[in-house]
Amino acid sequence: MATQRSENPTELKEEKIAIIGSGQIGGSWALLFASAGYQVALYDIIPDHVTRTLELLLDQLHTQSRDGLLRGTLAVEEQFGRIRGMQDLGECVTGAVWVQECVPEDLELKKQVLKEVDQHSSLDTIIVSSTSSILPSDLSRHLKHKDKFLVVHPTNPPSCSRVVELVPAPWTAAETLTRAQSLMKAIGQSPITLKKEIPGFILNRMQFAIMAESYRLVKGGFLSPDGVNKTLSAGLGRRYAFLGPFQTAHLNAEGFGSYCERYADTILRVQQSFGAPQQMGGALAEHIQEEMAKEVPLDKLGEARRRREAKMAALAKFKEDLDAVKL
Amino acid sequence: MATQRSENPTELKEEKIAIIGSGQIGGSWALLFASAGYQVALYDIIPDHVTRTLELLLDQLHTQSRDGLLRGTLAVEEQFGRIRGMQDLGECVTGAVWVQECVPEDLELKKQVLKEVDQHSSLDTIIVSSTSSILPSDLSRHLKHKDKFLVVHPTNPPSCSRVVELVPAPWTAAETLTRAQSLMKAIGQSPITLKKEIPGFILNRMQFAIMAESYRLVKGGFLSPDGVNKTLSAGLGRRYAFLGPFQTAHLNAEGFGSYCERYADTILRVQQSFGAPQQMGGALAEHIQEEMAKEVPLDKLGEARRRREAKMAALAKFKEDLDAVKL
Numbered sequence: 001m002a003t004q005r006s007e008n009p010t011e012l013k014e015e016k017i018a019i020i021g022s023g024q025i026g027g028s029w030a031l032l033f034a035s036a037g038y039q040v041a042l043y044d045i046i047p048d049h050v051t052r053t054l055e056l057l058l059d060q061l062h063t064q065s066r067d068g069l070l071r072g073t074l075a076v077e078e079q080f081g082r083i084r085g086m087q088d089l090g091e092c093v094t095g096a097v098w099v100q101e102c103v104p105e106d107l108e109l110k111k112q113v114l115k116e117v118d119q120h121s122s123l124d125t126i127i128v129s130s131t132s133s134i135l136p137s138d139l140s141r142h143l144k145h146k147d148k149f150l151v152v153h154p155t156n157p158p159s160c161s162r163v164v165e166l167v168p169a170p171w172t173a174a175e176t177l178t179r180a181q182s183l184m185k186a187i188g189q190s191p192i193t194l195k196k197e198i199p200g201f202i203l204n205r206m207q208f209a210i211m212a213e214s215y216r217l218v219k220g221g222f223l224s225p226d227g228v229n230k231t232l233s234a235g236l237g238r239r240y241a242f243l244g245p246f247q248t249a250h251l252n253a254e255g256f257g258s259y260c261e262r263y264a265d266t267i268l269r270v271q272q273s274f275g276a277p278q279q280m281g282g283a284l285a286e287h288i289q290e291e292m293a294k295e296v297p298l299d300k301l302g303e304a305r306r307r308r309e310a311k312m313a314a315l316a317k318f319k320e321d322l323d324a325v326k327l
Numbered sequence: 328m329a330t331q332r333s334e335n336p337t338e339l340k341e342e343k344i345a346i347i348g349s350g351q352i353g354g355s356w357a358l359l360f361a362s363a364g365y366q367v368a369l370y371d372i373i374p375d376h377v378t379r380t381l382e383l384l385l386d387q388l389h390t391q392s393r394d395g396l397l398r399g400t401l402a403v404e405e406q407f408g409r410i411r412g413m414q415d416l417g418e419c420v421t422g423a424v425w426v427q428e429c430v431p432e433d434l435e436l437k438k439q440v441l442k443e444v445d446q447h448s449s450l451d452t453i454i455v456s457s458t459s460s461i462l463p464s465d466l467s468r469h470l471k472h473k474d475k476f477l478v479v480h481p482t483n484p485p486s487c488s489r490v491v492e493l494v495p496a497p498w499t500a501a502e503t504l505t506r507a508q509s510l511m512k513a514i515g516q517s518p519i520t521l522k523k524e525i526p527g528f529i530l531n532r533m534q535f536a537i538m539a540e541s542y543r544l545v546k547g548g549f550l551s552p553d554g555v556n557k558t559l560s561a562g563l564g565r566r567y568a569f570l571g572p573f574q575t576a577h578l579n580a581e582g583f584g585s586y587c588e589r590y591a592d593t594i595l596r597v598q599q600s601f602g603a604p605q606q607m608g609g610a611l612a613e614h615i616q617e618e619m620a621k622e623v624p625l626d627k628l629g630e631a632r633r634r635r636e637a638k639m640a641a642l643a644k645f646k647e648d649l650d651a652v653k654l
Contacts, residue, residue, distance in 0.1 A: 133593045161561075161565060162561065163561045192550070192558055192562075195548055196549060199596060199600045200597035202549070202555070206541070208598060209536040209537055209540040209601070210533055210536055217532065220525070222522055222525050227520070228529070228571055228572060229570070229571025229572065230519055231490065231571065232533065233567060233568065234490045235488060236530060236533055236534060237564060238568050238642055238643070239488070239564075239639065240559045240563065240564030241560065242638055244541075244559040245537050245556065246556055246619055250616070250620075251628060251631055251635060252483055255619070255625045256612060257612050260608045267535045268605070268606050270526050270535045271539050273527070277595055277599050277601075278598070279591055280591040280595075285584050286584060289577070289582050292573055293582065296574075296577060296578070301582065311649050312565055312566065312569070315568060315569070315649075316565070318645050322641060
């Protein structure tokens with residue numbers, strides 16, 4: 001699968017990006033910024049984790065290169081050479097134009113880390129959390145530079161899905177959002193900017209709406225877990241790979257207004273039948289896991305993730321060609 | 328786009344399929360059955376509609392052929408030659424192994440048509456409604472052959488999305504479901520079989536869960552209609568083109584059980600924040616339509632639908648190749 005395309009050469013940039021936390025998300029961000037030529041400083045409270053992550057990133061770059069999926073035009077060694085492991089948070093943050101916090105999903109931990117970042121930030125530093133589930137206001141209320149704070153939440157896996165959600169706190173400056181949009185575009189991501197914060201942001205609200213209904217359908221005995229998966233992957237998902245919900249509705253009637261006239265009552269009735277929110281877990285979760293493990297056993301998850309990423313990268317390339325044709 | 332593949336030659340079959348109603352759905356079903364070699368009898372209460380539909384179907388076959396998207400191995404003329412317009416419902420149904428009702432989405436009209444179909448059915452005839460929103464029990468309660476009745480609901484557009492939902496009424500015989508699954512597979516569709524009926528079935532419950540949340544997000548001022556579309560088409564939709572919700576969760580943690588442990592509380596909290604069901608329409612629907620019309624004006628919907636179908640057909644071909652690689 002060769003997806004390298006003719007493009008302008010990636011320029012090496014002076015600007016420094018700080019990544020705090022060297023887990024999977026931190027590592028993915030490091031690669032994204034490095035592939036666009038930025039200087040990346042990578043810090044973790046456990047120094048060994050940085051060392052280990054750097055090794056993994058080099059492996060990932062080689063794999064991307066082998067599969068023709070390397071982003072930008074810099075060679076593997078050039079991209080890897082842009083990333084430096086750091087021993088000290090203050091040193092990592094000092095002089096950075098953008099600090100991407102990627103520590104585990106724990107409010108108190110994130111607040112503590114962001115407070116330290118805040119102390120070492122300059123007036124120009126944009127301070128970003130990668131959180132998927134904590135509201136920006138809860139993370140940034142007490143920061144000195146809270147007008148420079150926002151959440152930038154990537155889609156998983158970030159290396160091959162370009163959508164990122166930009167979520168402002170009530171005090172995030174308009175200029176901070178504009179700069180964040182520009183930087184995300186500069187590294188090849190597609191920013192979706194929320195006008196204000198909401199629990200779960202957009203991606204997870206959509207995803208959890210589907211998950212909630214999927215879980216209720218299996219719990220209610222209407223369909224097997226496999227049937228639910230197939231409904232998305234062989235049915236709706238193919239449409240959603242090209243068209244969002246409003247575009248689909250617009251085409252499925254004589255425009256969105258006529259869609260509402262035709263289907264609003266049905267949609268309301270179905271919504272009213274959705275039933276109560278579910279706490280997922282227990283025996284039903286075990287049953288679903290057993291069903292999923294028939295296809296991908298727990299000890300093969302890593303391989304399945306790599307195949308998923310390769311497929312999604314191939315789809316991205318395929319869609320780029322098709323999207324050149326106007327809707 | 329040549330997607331014709333080497334395959335076994337399609338055999339001409341003796342079995343007769345009756346299609347009642349010659350609108351878009353009826354026409355699509357006629358083509359699907361004809362491409363698999365069945366004899367198709369097409370009836371509409373307005374004879375002119377049959378004549379007009381036959382002309383459209385011939386056009387569609389020529390377009391499919393030109394784009395390399397013709398199903399099966401029969402030539403355009405052979406496929407078209409399998410379809411006969413009928414002037415009389417009784418004659419159309421008599422001797423059919425399968426009757427597909429495709430009249431407008433109106434309970435009383437469908438009941439009336441199904442009653443007539445019932446009178447002309449033999450003991451072996453499977454009686455099917457294409458309804459997307461009426462429960463099978465409401466349609467078939469009074470039929471003589473109600474054990475032979477089920478709903479088979481196609482994905483739109485049926486010509487390029489293979490998923491069909493099979494929805495039994497409480498009295499549908501197990502053998503009827505088994506025969507319906509076999510016939511759907513024989514014409515190249517992917518049946519998803521519900522264990523019992525539920526409003527909206529599966530596809531529309533999923534679709535309306537997304538639509539409901541999309542509409543609330545725009546209504547609440549969190550995001551533009553375009554942002555909602557992009558969240559699906561550039562983000563989640565790419566994943567769902569390969570993986571259903573449970574498969575995604577299984578891979579995004581150390582199996583589905585670990586996913587629930589990690590995210591169940593967040594998912595519950597987000598579900599609890601979804602807010603009340605919405606009756607879609609009015610000024611907000613107009614606003615969304617105006618936004619959608621910037622991309623596809625109302626007088627260009629037909630062209631956009633054709634481009635969508637071509638893209639989805641190309642994706643189907645692309646996915647066939649990728650799906651050959653195990654998850």
